[in-house]
Amino acid sequence: MTRALTSHEFDAVPEVTRLATGERGGLPGVQSEADAPPSPDELRDDQVDGPELSARLAKTWGTEKGLIGALSTVDHKIIGRRYIITAIIFLFLGGLSAVAMRLQLAQPESKLISPDLYNQLFTMHGTTMMFLFGVPIGEAFAVYLVPLMVGARNIAFPRLNAFSYYVYLFGGIMIWVAFMLNIGPDTGWFSYVPLAGPEFSPGKRVDFWAQMITFTEVAGIAVAISVIVTVFKMRAPGMTLDRIPLFVWAELVNSFVIVFALPAVVTASAMLILDRLVGTHFFNPAEGGDALLYQHLFWFFGHPEVYIIFLPATGWVSAIVVTFARRQAFGYIALVLSLIATGFLSFGLWVHHMFTTGLPQLGASFFTASSMLIAIPNGIQIFCWIATLWDGRPVFRTPLLFVIGFFFIFVAGGLSGIMLASVPLDTQVHDTFFVVAHFHYVLIGGNVFPLLGAIYYWFPKFAGRMMSERLGKWHFWLAFIGFNVTFFPMHITGLMGMPRRVYTYLPEMGWGSLNLISTIGAVLFFASFVLFLYNIISSARRGPVAEPNPWNAGTLEWAAASPPLPQNFDRVPVVTNREPLWANRDSLPVVAGLSVENREQIVSTITHGRADLRESSPEPSIWPFLTAVATTITFVGSIFTPWAVVWGSIPLALALIGWFWPKTSTEDER
Amino acid sequence: MTAGSPDPQVPSGLLPHRIVLNARQMPSYSYGPRSPIWWGTLGFCAVEGMGFVLAVGAYFYLVFVNGTWPLSAPAPDLFWSSLHTVLMLGSLYPNYLAKRNGEREDLRKVRRDLVIMSLIGVALLGLRTMELGTTHVKWDHNAYGSIVWLLLGLHTAHLLTDVVDTIVLAVLMFTRHGHGKRFSDVGDNAFYWYFVVASWLPIYVIIYWFPRWW
Numbered sequence: 102m103t104r105a106l107t108s109h110e111f112d113a114v115p116e117v118t119r120l121a122t123g124e125r126g127g128l129p130g131v132q133s134e135a136d137a138p139p140s141p142d143e144l145r146d147d148q149v150d151g152p153e154l155s156a157r158l159a160k161t162w163g164t165e166k167g168l169i170g171a172l173s174t175v176d177h178k179i180i181g182r183r184y185i186i187t188a189i190i191f192l193f194l195g196g197l198s199a200v201a202m203r204l205q206l207a208q209p210e211s212k213l214i215s216p217d218l219y220n221q222l223f224t225m226h227g228t229t230m231m232f233l234f235g236v237p238i239g240e241a242f243a244v245y246l247v248p249l250m251v252g253a254r255n256i257a258f259p260r261l262n263a264f265s266y267y268v269y270l271f272g273g274i275m276i277w278v279a280f281m282l283n284i285g286p287d288t289g290w291f292s293y294v295p296l297a298g299p300e301f302s303p304g305k306r307v308d309f310w311a312q313m314i315t316f317t318e319v320a321g322i323a324v325a326i327s328v329i330v331t332v333f334k335m336r337a338p339g340m341t342l343d344r345i346p347l348f349v350w351a352e353l354v355n356s357f358v359i360v361f362a363l364p365a366v367v368t369a370s371a372m373l374i375l376d377r378l379v380g381t382h383f384f385n386p387a388e389g390g391d392a393l394l395y396q397h398l399f400w401f402f403g404h405p406e407v408y409i410i411f412l413p414a415t416g417w418v419s420a421i422v423v424t425f426a427r428r429q430a431f432g433y434i435a436l437v438l439s440l441i442a443t444g445f446l447s448f449g450l451w452v453h454h455m456f457t458t459g460l461p462q463l464g465a466s467f468f469t470a471s472s473m474l475i476a477i478p479n480g481i482q483i484f485c486w487i488a489t490l491w492d493g494r495p496v497f498r499t500p501l502l503f504v505i506g507f508f509f510i511f512v513a514g515g516l517s518g519i520m521l522a523s524v525p526l527d528t529q530v531h532d533t534f535f536v537v538a539h540f541h542y543v544l545i546g547g548n549v550f551p552l553l554g555a556i557y558y559w560f561p562k563f564a565g566r567m568m569s570e571r572l573g574k575w576h577f578w579l580a581f582i583g584f585n586v587t588f589f590p591m592h593i594t595g596l597m598g599m600p601r602r603v604y605t606y607l608p609e610m611g612w613g614s615l616n617l618i619s620t621i622g623a624v625l626f627f628a629s630f631v632l633f634l635y636n637i638i639s640s641a642r643r644g645p646v647a648e649p650n651p652w653n654a655g656t657l658e659w660a661a662a663s664p665p666l667p668q669n670f671d672r673v674p675v676v677t678n679r680e681p682l683w684a685n686r687d688s689l690p691v692v693a694g695l696s697v698e699n700r701e702q703i704v705s706t707i708t709h710g711r712a713d714l715r716e717s718s719p720e721p722s723i724w725p726f727l728t729a730v731a732t733t734i735t736f737v738g739s740i741f742t743p744w745a746v747v748w749g750s751i752p753l754a755l756a757l758i759g760w761f762w763p764k765t766s767t768e769d770e771r
Numbered sequence: 772m773t774a775g776s777p778d779p780q781v782p783s784g785l786l787p788h789r790i791v792l793n794a795r796q797m798p799s800y801s802y803g804p805r806s807p808i809w810w811g812t813l814g815f816c817a818v819e820g821m822g823f824v825l826a827v828g829a830y831f832y833l834v835f836v837n838g839t840w841p842l843s844a845p846a847p848d849l850f851w852s853s854l855h856t857v858l859m860l861g862s863l864y865p866n867y868l869a870k871r872n873g874e875r876e877d878l879r880k881v882r883r884d885l886v887i888m889s890l891i892g893v894a895l896l897g898l899r900t901m902e903l904g905t906t907h908v909k910w911d912h913n914a915y916g917s918i919v920w921l922l923l924g925l926h927t928a929h930l931l932t933d934v935v936d937t938i939v940l941a942v943l944m945f946t947r948h949g950h951g952k953r954f955s956d957v958g959d960n961a962f963y964w965y966f967v968v969a970s971w972l973p974i975y976v977i978i979y980w981f982p983r984w985w
């Protein structure tokens with residue numbers, strides 16, 4: 102039952118002309134099917150309300166039961182949850198390999214782990230942390246949260262998103278299975294040539310590494326494109342550019358960095374595998390190739406990689422800081438501009454990883470300067486967060502504690518980074534444990550601590566239950582202390598000259614006690630994760646039931662139920678403020694008129710967020726999964742014979758056709 | 772039941788709705804930048820374009836490192852590759868027609884245009900096969916051969932993908948699915964074809980002409 106709108110209901114809501122474009126779909130003068138009036142038999146959400154509307158929409162947007170249903174799902178929340186859990190499992194696997202290394206290094210001349218296994222361990226650790234945890238975890242949160250935060254019902258390209266998850270999963274499984282069969286890669290997480298080339302690394306180890314890169318980067322790029330288009334085109338009406346939540350901005354900039362950085366590492370690893378498998382000479386100086394070409398390509402990706410890991414974390418921090426400070430972000434525009442500046446600058450710096458390769462003097466100075474430049478946007482962001490907290494009424498719950506831990510650790514990492522950005526010092530401590538200490542302060546401070554905060558923060562939304570605060574506080578202190586005990590001493594062992602990537606050292610070097618402290622710290626740090634896991638599992642089963650908005654936050658994901666129903670929102674919200682739920686405390690302005698029986702979404706305009714189309718969103722389909730299987734067979738097969746690419750492309754093409762072929766009786770065929 | 776007034780049946784804690792906009796009359800699809808797929812296509816063009824840029828960068832890096840170029844091989848033949856390039860340029864017009872007739876939702880003409888584009892695509896693949904036979908160097912010969920084949924392989928993969936895509940779309944338009952939003956897909960397919968052509972031109976110049984000028 103539609104009814105006339107009365108004028109007082111427009112309080113704070115702009116006139117309809119500013120919320121919707123009112124344009125036709127077809128081109129001028131064309132009698133387009135796009136503009137055909139909707140079928141009168143189809144039930145729309147201005148005709149039903151309340152629990153009946155919820156139930157009907159949940160059926161329309163739901164996922165079928167059973168295995169086929171689970172593998173066909175296109176629900177961004179289900180895929181996002183799988184993505185998050187998988188990335189965290191890889192974090193644990195990477196952590197376990199680190200603990201193994203630390204046990205070996207605890208005392209001089211230890212015989213626990215053979216040199217060959219140690220090489221595999223640090224390679225698996227670095228590779229897992231960077232490619233299977235660091236990049237995916239930020240994207241995983243985007244998959245779950247971005248559609249909710251922009252008020253959409255699903256991500257743009259939900260099938261691509263599902264495909265991406267399976268490709269990522271299969272790539273990760275492949276490399277860990279290879280490791281367990283003792284064919285794990287052993288040339289470090291960046292697999293430099295000539296060491297990783299055909300001459301010095303015969304066998305299949307490096308091939309698995311190179312194909313793992315292909316898997317994860319294909320997956321990463323697919324998600325990045327889905328996220329960009331979701332933010333551009335799926336925003337709720339009224340969500341102008343300056344009302345986009347900071348977390349969403351961070352994920353948007355991150356997706357752009359991914360789109361431009363990941364092709365470089367795919368190119369590098371593709372050339373590497375071609376050199377190894379079909380005898381090309383990209384990196385072979387004897388035939389006109391060049392080993393430094395690999396380093397340039399790799400670090401063109403590798404430096405932005407650090408920001409791919411860091412940018413989503415800034416989004417987590419912004420969301421948590423604003424909610425717990427109980428005020429809008431201080432310096433929203435400055436924060437957004439810093440994010441964008443970080444995105445651009447992250448590409449200007451790759452050469453600083455190659456200072457010791459003998460670049461021309463002027464070039465080196467230029468890169469030192471630009472390495473330091475990136476401290477400016479980072480500084481601005483930290484300043485804005487602190488100002489927000491300062492001026493607000495902060496509530497020190499667990500998520501905020503982890504954010505504060507992040508401030509301390511990340512700033513410490515930044516300081517040792519500034520030391521490294523000077524060419525003379527870098528030359529001195531290059532490839533020592535000083536560098537290991539530095540990048541763990543940056544990576545764990547800049548990503549893992551905010552992540553833990555983010556999990557405490559969004560867990561009620563994901564699981565519908567609260568996590569234990571008491572255990573959370575214990576977890577925080579154990580993690581903070583464990584982390585510093587592990588990594589602070591490494592600065593000193595590094596300055597004392599201990600090189601990285603050595604499986605043991607002699608007692609005379611005097612590095613023994615510091616290493617022992619580091620190992621004790623690592624065990625403490627690991628224990629904190631076990632506590633965390635316990636907190637997650639016990640809270641998921643017995644925690645207090647969460648309200649839709651337990652923290653009293655302002656962004657739209659908290660307008661959905663906890664956990665959200667398949668349709669996210671019973672009606673698509675209309676946004677009037679940067680923190681929509683703080684602006685509309687007793688009722689939510691919404692759009693009506695979408696189908697209840699078919700998956701319809703609002704498509705809006707990029708800058709003004711005006712509603713433009715009501716487009717249908719893809720139904721569940723098994724084909725993305727099958728396409729991922731075909732892709733996996735092709736990639737893994739190619740390690741053994743280049744012909745796999747030829748015969749593998751046939752099932753791949755068939756699966757893709759199945760994917761894109763419209764189904765009968767679906768949304769397309771009404 | 773009034774949609775809008777605070778509703779006692781709303782699940783606990785969820786805000787009641789206040790309807791301020793109705794989407795009933797909005798169109799169900801559109802063309803170009805108004806549709807999400809167009810942006811997705813653009814995104815993939817950006818990723819793949821980046822791949823081309825990096826491969827071209829690697830090409831010149833190797834030229835720079837070696838000084839002499841091409842390494843111990845004559846420059847590749849111009850005949851088939853130039854024919855290929857001319858046909859590619861020629862395909863721009865029917866491609867434009869396909870896009871335009873798609874936007875006009877003129878099924879008969881769209882079918883015709885897509886059949887023409889599919890035939891051109893197949894012919895281009897044939898010419899590419901001939902072209903690959905006249906490079907005078909193999910990928911495992913030296914770094915020059917490697918990078919030439921990388922560029923050719925990369926572009927051929929794009930060519931093949933879009934030709935298959937065009938054929939599938941052409942078949943689709945002859946089935947009962949050929950209406951509505953599929954017309955918008957025709958436009959996006961044409962858009963991607965422009966990218967395939969545009970990325971070829973610099974590669975053609977680099978592979979076939981640059982070694983003659985160096």
Ligand code: HEM
Pocket residue numbers: 196199200202203223224226227228230231235288289290291537541544545548549587600601602603623626627
């Ligand atoms: C449980 C916590 C962790 C511990 C105890 C730990 C320990 C270590 C140690 C001892 C090394 C040096 C190995 C060597 O050079 O001999 C190392 C390397 C490395 N770690 Fe961690 N780490 C932890 C977490 C992380 C995380 C969360 C990340 C990234 C997000 C990370 C990324 C790396 C990378 C990229 C390397 C270099 C690998 C290589 O040399 O190829 N680590 N880690």
Ligand SMILES: [Cu+2]
Pocket residue numbers: 403404407450451453454
């Ligand atoms: Cu860097």
